[in-house]
Amino acid sequence: MSKQFVSINGLCARIDDGEAHKEILRGVDLEIPAGEVHAIMGPNGSGKSTLSYVLAGREDYEVTGGTATFKGQDLLALEPEERAALGLFLAFQTPVELPGVNNANFLRTAVNAVRRARGMDELDAVAFLKAVRKETKHLSMSDEMLKRNVNVGFSGGEKKRNEVLQMRMLQPSFAILDETDSGLDIDALRIVAEGVNSLRSPDFSALVITHHQRLLDYIVPDRIHVMAKGRIIHSGGPELARQLEAQGYAQFLSEAA
């Protein structure tokens, strides 16, 4: 087994759709070395979000084959919270609303849970507030958003920023951003990209899922992968984004068929 940072081999997953099983991932192979940012592009329904959910530990999906390791650990054997403690973070394509849960309390609970699991001291209220204020300022978020219930009544763009805020507060070493750019205007896109770029370091990797080459102008990836029908069907350098933008996925789809 590979000792790579993030290593996914032949990953297959399906979902129970009532009676029938629906195969969604059909053997995903992906290696992301430490310090690299990779992008996944691909048509709707190709399994990009499913891949990110399976890596984050969502229970609806049944893994039927393959492996996924992170820092040498078998990711698939861990609970979602253990994966977070290990350093994995997923920015959801559709962030979940939590009525009755205060955003600041939620964030502090999460930060202290991962800090505890990582053997670090918990942040007291003052230290937490200081840390979070610094991040909200960078992300041009109002403090008022911290007082609201998690994602409730947030606009699409506010939800995405809130995801990036959580990412920055939880200090992951591997972040998956699932279409974090959709619904953002160009200013917000820049801010979000900056939020990711400033984390770039030899100990931080990211997997950026997107439909748009535009985001990849701001977060320039080391590799781009094309996903279709539950598999990675093509990989290339950052120049692939423009080619896909211009010509679409058709050529790769027919090659793969």
Place this chain on the structure above:
Amino acid sequence: MNAIAPVGISPSAFLDRGDVKGNAARLRAADYLRTVGLPRAGVEAWKYTSLRALADVPFAAARRDVDAGAVDTLLAEVETISGLGAGASRAVFVNGRFDAGRSRLPQGVRVAAFDPAAEMRDGIDPAGDVTTALNTVLADDGLALVVPAGVDAGCLLLVSIGLAGEDAPVSFHPQHRIVVEEGGRLAVLDAAVGRGYYLHNPLYDITVQEGGYLSHARIQAEGKKALHLAVSHARVASRGVYDSFTLTLGASLSRHEVHAGLNAAGASVHVNGAQLLAGHQHGDLTSVITHGAPDCISRQTVKNVLADHARGVFQGKIHVERIAQKTDGYQMNQALLLSDTAEIDAKPELEIYADDVKCSHGATVGALDDDQLFYLRSRGIPGEAARSILIRAFLHDVVDQIDDARLKDSLNLAVEAWWKREVA
């Protein structure tokens, strides 16, 4: 008078006890109980709750001589649950009897001794329902408190402590009368705790006069073996507010029945509550809100969190009389089932005879949301803590309905303590 066999369960343990003293109300109540007995489930007003657990149990009058140390321990428990320390005004009842030594009544109120000969006030039918009748027959003490016109009497902790053996069942039936006169104010935090095998059957006779305000939050945290049958009769005058909340945490079987009458234009009543039940607990919140005058407001939100084999019952009737135009009524009942074996039974009833009213009601039943749980866990929050966050979020907006900040804090503390004890 033993010729008629009641349709329900025989109430003889109560009626033959010998301490039934007669006035007209008591005799009427006793006759009623003799005739109907204690209900089994299925009677319309007791559709989902049965008093089978009372059958053939020789409930005796509760003892007066109880272990003082145990009383103090339980009183300290109430202080912890409520966050209202020794400094707060309080009226303490032990096994249904007023404990003057442990009580400290608020300034500016009038308190009278319980008068066993006093007749029920207008509007309370001693034979109108079983809980009221049982209390009427056996009541021998209670708080009788008047907040004079214009006085803000602050916050009063009303404590009930039950102490009984494990296998010598007793019962006590306090009758509390609270009157808030014109423009007066009072917040009552009412906490019931105890140990052993007992039936606590309190009656609350509440009158809020014009522009008066009474906030009444109950924390029912009786012992595991206890039975709790409470009934409130509230009458609210013009511009008066009765803000009530019942938090049911304890007892093996409990029911709180609220009868609220809005009898003058512009009166408001809130009949909110939450039941947090686990094990084999059965909890019933039943209410009848009567809009008997125009321009009155009633608000009701009831939430149930049911774990294990617990069963929650909600019956809520809103009756709008023909005269009660411009009624504004709202009712919501929600249940969160934490296990496949937990159960909720709900019976909302809207009876509307006026044509220009705004009355809405709704109900939801569900489990914890998997997407929400996963979202929390993906942020590193362990499963148990994530569940706790979601349950508290579910309860948040009902506890939030309580106007009085002191009472709200106390209820939040009580919910927290329950959570730590029962689920975490």
